[in-house]
Amino acid sequence: MSEPFDPSVPFLRQDGLRAGLTKHALDGPGFRRLFGSVRLPASVTLTALLLARAALLVAPDAVISHHSAARLYGAVVPRSPLVHLTVRRAQDRRRREGLEWHVHPDPATWVFGGIRVTTPAQTFLDLAHDLDLVALVVLGDSLVHRGRVTPGQLVDAAQDRGSARARQAALLVRRGAESPMETKVRLLLVLAGLPEPRVQVTLVDEEGSPRYRLDLSYPELKVAIEYDGRHHAEDAGQWGHDIDRREWLDGRGWRLVVVRSPDVHATPWATVRRIAGVLASRGFDKPLPPRAPAGSPATSRSSRGGPPAEDAPQTRRRLTAQVRTCADEPIWPRVSSGRHAHRPCLARTPSHDSAARQTVARLARARRR
DSSP states (O other): OOOOOOTTSOEEHHHHHHTTOOHHHHTSTTEEEETTTEEEETTSOOOHHHHHHHHHHHOTTOEEOHHHHHHHTTOOOOOOSSEEEEESSGGGOOOOTTEEEEEOSSOOEEEETTEEEEOHHHHHHHHTTTSOHHHHHHHHHHHHHTTSOOHHHHHHHHHHHOOHHHHHHHHHOOTTOOSHHHHHHHHHHHHTTOOOOEEEEEEEOTTSOEEEEEEEEEGGGTEEEEEOOHHHHHOHHHHHHHHHHHHHHHTTTOEEEEEOHHHHHTOHHHHHHHHHHHHHHTTOOOOOOSSOOTTOSOOOTTTTTSSOOOOHHHHHHHHHHHHHHSTTSOSSOEEETTEEEOOOOOOOOHHHHHHHHHHHHHHHHHHHO
16 A cells, blocks of 8 residues: 655655646746656755655665765765765666765665665765765764764774775774864874873862863873864853863863864964973973974974965875874884884774873873872
8 A cells, every 4th residue: 555645755756746736836946856856845944864765766776875874874974965875786776967876785774764774884884985084084983973883883894894994994983072173183183193182081070070071181191172163252151161161170280272273274283283292291292393294194384384284185185195004003102211202103902092091191190299
C-alpha cells in the first residue's frame, strides 16, 4: 500500500500529477524545482535533510555520503554546492545537475533521519580523499563533539580500511574540541614542536565546585590558551564574563594566552613563539628559531621580514605536507642532556602522552620548589 501524498516534503513531479496537481502549478513559482523532476513547495525551508531526501528520489539505490552526510550529522566540513551520493556500481549513476556521484563497492551505512546515509566513520574515511589533513581533523573533532562517533571508533575504522591520511588524522582527533579554531590552534602548537595542550579542562573553586572551563591548557604549568572570536568583543555580557575569568585565573597563578584568527592564519609562527615564551617562563624551555623553518606550516609576516602573510589554505597545505613526512614520530618532546628537543610531528600514542606529562609535571614541581 502506497503512502498518502504529502506535498510538504520533496516529491516526484509525476507523483504530483497523479495527486491532482496541474503541470502549470508544478512548473510555476509555487514549487521549487530540484534535480529536474523533484518538486518542493517554495514556502518550505530547504534543509540539508530535505535536500538529501530529494536526491534519493531520483537515485533510490544510492546513499547520502561525503559532504552531504557530514552536514546531516552537523559536522564541520567545507561547503559543497552539490549533494553527494554513493552507489555500489558505476552504472547506477544518473546524470543530474546538482548531484556528485561516488562509487564504493561496500560502504558502511545506516538509517539516519529516516534516510540511508554512510556512517560517521565511513563519512570520515570517504572525506579523507577530498580534505587536507587539518580539515579532516576538524571534521573528526566535530563528529566526536556532536556525539556521532568516538575517537577510538575513528582510529579502528581508519586502521581497518582507511587511507594513510585517514589513519594520520584519526590519531589526532580529540574528545572535547568544541570549535574548528580550537583544533587548528592545537595542531599549530603541536607541529611547531610544543607539547600538546589538554582539551577542555575544568577548574574548580576552593569548595570543589566547577568554576571555569579552559579551551586548551597545560595544567601542570598553569598556562591556558583560548581562542577568541570577534563575537566575544561584540557581546558586552561575554566580555564581562571574560574579564571576571581572567582575574580569577590571575589570582590563582594561571597565565591566560588569547589567540585570535589572524594569529593563526596571518602570523602563525609569531603565535607559536609567543606561546613558547610563556611556557619557558613557567619552566618548559623549548627554544625556537626567530623564523619558521623551511617548509614549516607556521610561517608569519614577522618571520619573513614583512611580505604579505600566508593565507589559510596555504597554511593548511604546508601543515599537511609536513605531517606526511613524519607521521610516525611522537608529538611530545624528548629529553636530551637536560634540554628539551623535539621533532615537529603529529602522531601520538598513549606512552608518548604519559611520558611527556611526567616531564612537564616534574618541571612544574621544580619550579614550585
